Amino acid sequence: MSAEPVTTLATPMHLDYQYTAGLSQSRFLQGIAQGKFIGQRCPACHQVYVPPRGSCPTDGVATTDPIELGNSGTVTTYCVVNVPFQGQSIEIPYICAQILLDGANITFMGLIQELPADQVRMGLRVEAVWVDKDQLGLTMASVKYFRPTGEPDADYETFKAYS
Amino acid sequence: MSAAAARAAVRPIAVVSVAQSKSVRREDHRNEVEILMPVVTEVFANIGVTKRDMGFVCSGSTDYLVGAPFSFVMALDAVGVWPPMRESHVEMDGAWALYEAWTLLQEGEIDTALVYSFGRSSPAQLDRILALQLDPYYLAPMWPDPVALAALQAQGLIDTGKASEKDFAAIAARSRRDALGNPNAQVAKDQSADDLLRDDYVVAPLRRHTLPPITDAVAAVVIAAGDRARDLCEHPAWITGIDHRIETHALGARDLTVSPSTHAAAHGAGVFDAATGPTDTVEVDVAELHAPFASQEPILREALRLSDSVAVNPSGGALAANALMVAGLLRIGEAASRIMDGSAQSAIAHATSGPCLQQNLVCALSAEPGGPAGRGA
Numbered sequence: 001m002s003a004e005p006v007t008t009l010a011t012p013m014h015l016d017y018q019y020t021a022g023l024s025q026s027r028f029l030q031g032i033a034q035g036k037f038i039g040q041r042c043p044a045c046h047q048v049y050v051p052p053r054g055s056c057p058t059d060g061v062a063t064t065d066p067i068e069l070g071n072s073g074t075v076t077t078y079c080v081v082n083v084p085f086q087g088q089s090i091e092i093p094y095i096c097a098q099i100l101l102d103g104a105n106i107t108f109m110g111l112i113q114e115l116p117a118d119q120v121r122m123g124l125r126v127e128a129v130w131v132d133k134d135q136l137g138l139t140m141a142s143v144k145y146f147r148p149t150g151e152p153d154a155d156y157e158t159f160k161a162y163s
Numbered sequence: 164m165s166a167a168a169a170r171a172a173v174r175p176i177a178v179v180s181v182a183q184s185k186s187v188r189r190e191d192h193r194n195e196v197e198i199l200m201p202v203v204t205e206v207f208a209n210i211g212v213t214k215r216d217m218g219f220v221c222s223g224s225t226d227y228l229v230g231a232p233f234s235f236v237m238a239l240d241a242v243g244v245w246p247p248m249r250e251s252h253v254e255m256d257g258a259w260a261l262y263e264a265w266t267l268l269q270e271g272e273i274d275t276a277l278v279y280s281f282g283r284s285s286p287a288q289l290d291r292i293l294a295l296q297l298d299p300y301y302l303a304p305m306w307p308d309p310v311a312l313a314a315l316q317a318q319g320l321i322d323t324g325k326a327s328e329k330d331f332a333a334i335a336a337r338s339r340r341d342a343l344g345n346p347n348a349q350v351a352k353d354q355s356a357d358d359l360l361r362d363d364y365v366v367a368p369l370r371r372h373t374l375p376p377i378t379d380a381v382a383a384v385v386i387a388a389g390d391r392a393r394d395l396c397e398h399p400a401w402i403t404g405i406d407h408r409i410e411t412h413a414l415g416a417r418d419l420t421v422s423p424s425t426h427a428a429a430h431g432a433g434v435f436d437a438a439t440g441p442t443d444t445v446e447v448d449v450a451e452l453h454a455p456f457a458s459q460e461p462i463l464r465e466a467l468r469l470s471d472s473v474a475v476n477p478s479g480g481a482l483a484a485n486a487l488m489v490a491g492l493l494r495i496g497e498a499a500s501r502i503m504d505g506s507a508q509s510a511i512a513h514a515t516s517g518p519c520l521q522q523n524l525v526c527a528l529s530a531e532p533g534g535p536a537g538r539g540a
Contacts, residue, residue, distance in 0.1 A: 011304045013295070017230035017287045022194025053240055054197040060214060060243025062200055 024054035027066060029138040035130045037069040039104055047105040073101040073146070074154040075124040076163040080117045093117040099126060099146060100162050107162050114147035122163060123153035175532035176268050177392040177399030178499035180385040182206035186349040186484030189285040190379040195229065199241035199281055199381050206277070206383040210395040214242055217385070218273025220250045221264045223257035223280035224488050227292045238281055249273070256280065257382060257492030258453075258514030258524050264386055265405055274391040279383035282488035289377055289487070296517060298412045309518060310374060314366040316419040316519045317458035321368055323420055326461045328368050332356035334457040335372040335482055342479025349484040350376050368458075375455040375485035382486075382493045400499035400510070401532040406431030407524035409517070419519050425466035428525040434467060434511060444470035447527075448507035451494035453515045455481045462520060463513060477501070491515065495526050502530050 021029060024040055028051045031038030039050030040063035047056065048067050056063050078097035081090075095112035097120065112120060113129075126146040136142045156163075182205040184190075184198055207213055214220075220242055226234050235252040244250055249267075253259045257280025264276035290308035297303045320326040333356040342351035362370035385395075392399040408424035408431070410417055429435060434445055445468045452467075452475060454460040460475065469475070476482075478497040481490045491514025501507035508530045516522040 009300060009304070011299065015227075015230065015287055015291055018285070019230065020191055020194055020283075020286065022197050023192060024197070025194065026192075053237070054194065055200055055240040056243060057240040058243055058245040060200070060203070060241060062197075 022054055024052040024063065028052055031068070032140065032142050033136050033138050035133070035136055035142070037071070037101055037128070039067045039069050039101075041065045041067050048103060049106050050101060050104045050108065067103065069104055070102040072125060072127040072149055073099045073104070074159050075112070075120065075122060075126060076100050076107050076159050077122060078112070078120050080120065095120045097124075097126075097146070098162070100159050110143070111145040112147070113145040121153065123156060123159065125149045125151040125154060174269050174271060174388055175392070175401055176265055176386055176388045177396070177401045177532070178384055178495065178503070178528070179387045179392050179396035179399050180206045180209040181383070181496040181500050181503070182209065183347055183382040183489075183493060183496060184380050185347050186378045186380040186486060188349060188377060188379070190283060191285075195234065195238050195281050195283065195381075196241045198283075198379075199238060199279065199383075202381050202383050203241050203277070203279060206279075206385055210385065212275075212385070212395065214244075214248070214277070217275050217277045218249065219264055219267055219276040220244065220248055221252065221260040221267075221276060221278050223253045223255050223260035223278075223492065224282060225254050227295065228282055228284060228287065228487060230287060242277065256488050256490070256514050256516055257384075258495055258512075258526070259407065259491075259516075261384060261386065261492060261495060261526075262405055262407060262524060265402060268386065268388050274388045276386050277383065278386065278492065279381065280489045280492045281381040282486040282490075283379040284377045284485075284487045285379050293518070302414070310366050310369060312414065312518045313374075313456040313458065314369045315414075316462075317368050317373070317456065319418075319420045320458060320461065325420055325465075326458065328370075329356060329360065330461060331368075331373045331457040332359040332370075334460050335359055338457070338476055338479050338482040339372075341477050342483035345478045345483065347380075347484065348479045349378050351479060351483060369456065372482075373457040375481050376483070378484045378486040378490075380484060380486035380489050380493075382489050382496055384492060384496050384499070396503065398503050398505055398530060400502035400528045401530070402526060403529045403533070404432030404434065404527040405525070407522065409522040412517070412521065414519060417519070420462065422462050422466040422520050422523060425463055425513065425520065425523040425525065428523050429467050429511070432525040432527045434525060434527050438468065444468050445473070445511070446470045447473055447509040447511050449473070449477060449498055449501045449510040450475050450513070451478060451480065451498040451510065452476060452513045453481050453491050453494045455485050455490070455515070457482055459515075459520055467511060467513070467525070469511075491524065495528075498526070498528055502528055
């Protein structure tokens with residue numbers, strides 16, 4: 001009797017986690033649930049972080065002062081997604097951008113909509129579009145996307161440190 | 164060169180500051196950075212230094228506990244590595260991070276290092292995570308949990324007459340009682356061994372008290388070389404030897420009732436230098452042994468040839484708090500603290516990793532830079 005040699009072995013793995021956002025990110029998410037962006041300022045270098053993680057990565061000190069930021073910001077850099085992938089929920093092409101919220105000293109990633117993909121540019125002024133008030137929750141899904149404000153583009157000098 | 168002569172040639176390096184969080188069952192308000200930051204602040208404040216005084220930073224942790232990739236990079240926010248610092252990480256207990264820092268300091272270019280580790284064991288299913296460290300073909304697919312594997316080891320001790328369930332209960336009772344004196348311990352109680360033996364089995368022959376608690380904690384240590392250590396600390400805890408060894412991952416190929424890797428690491432760390440015969444016992448003031456299961460302490464005592472007079476785990480040990488990736492570094496921290504506070508002149512610290520004491524690190528500490536930690540008796 002000749003058995004087929006075993007050449008592969010499938011080992012399904014699954015782990016569940018209970019994630020702890022932490023004090024700073026909890027405060028940020030509580031702001032999101034009210035339709036606001038809440039950052040934190042470093043007491044040493046005065047940089048404003050959003051979302052905050054409770055520490056200034058430059059100084060290693062606790063960032064305790066909450067700062068409410070505006071609803072608008074500037075696109076510092078972007079990527080137009082043209083490649084389909086499994087689980088994709090947005091029609092391609094779409095724009096994924098780094099956004100510097102007004103008053104913040106760090107960018108975060110956001111989806112840009114209500115703009116043809118070929119018109120995105122560095123310096124584009126954008127604002128957050130939130131889900132309906134009764135849909136707001138402790139999740140970034142509360143921000144539907146960012147869209148152009150119609151203001152003139154920001155001067156490169158104002159965001160060159162972040163691009 | 165003999166092993167002893169080789170050790171004499173190494174640069175004297177000492178633990179000069181230790182800090183730790185309280186060990187708790189579940190830290191559910193603060194994230195890793197928020198737990199680490201005050202501890203890093205404290206380990207510097209103890210000796211009046213800042214991160215700019217550190218020549219190197221090395222951390223120990225595992226992404227499996229956090230459930231996020233590169234979690235050690237995020238944790239660096241607790242230190243603030245700007246301007247850029249020489250930095251490294253081991254996906255292991257912080258005791259091995261300390262070994263890396265000690266090795267780098269041996270090169271002589273830098274005099275100080277911060278070592279820290281963070282381990283929240285509570286966010287995930289610890290038994291499943293620990294099953295994933297087993298060999299991926301024959302063991303891991305069966306998901307054997309660490310308690311079951313430790314039970315096989317404990318049963319081996321009973322079958323060979325090396326230890327009894329009563330011994331395990333006595334170790335747990337002593338550890339929990341000693342932990343009453345440790346403000347950071349998680350499990351601290353005054354109960355007799357007879358009381359503990361009334362516990363039900365979790366996995367025979369292990370009862371609840373034979374198992375370590377599930378713990379969230381962080382710890383940080385500063386080490387420094389030569390005169391820098393003397394400047395920073397009145398009673399530095401000199402590392403007179405440090406070594407680590409590993410055994411095969413095939414559990415069936417090991418005799419689980421003995422720990423040859425601990426013995427070999429202890430030999431490398433100079434623990435037996437003064438012991439001349441195989442029956443000599445090692446005399447130190449304190450031994451902090453990382454025995455997550457009470458049943459593992461007799462194995463380590465035998466491997467280290469500890470005299471009965473040695474105070475084992477005066478902090479309560481891993482039976483009082485066992486944050487994964489932290490408990491080993493804490494053994495070095497606790498042993499060093501006994502020397503730094505003047506209550507001990509010599510100590511042995513031990514850290515373990517892997518199933519059933521697979522991998523072991525031994526660190527010999529002394530109040531004197533050249534002093535042998537172990538003396539034959």
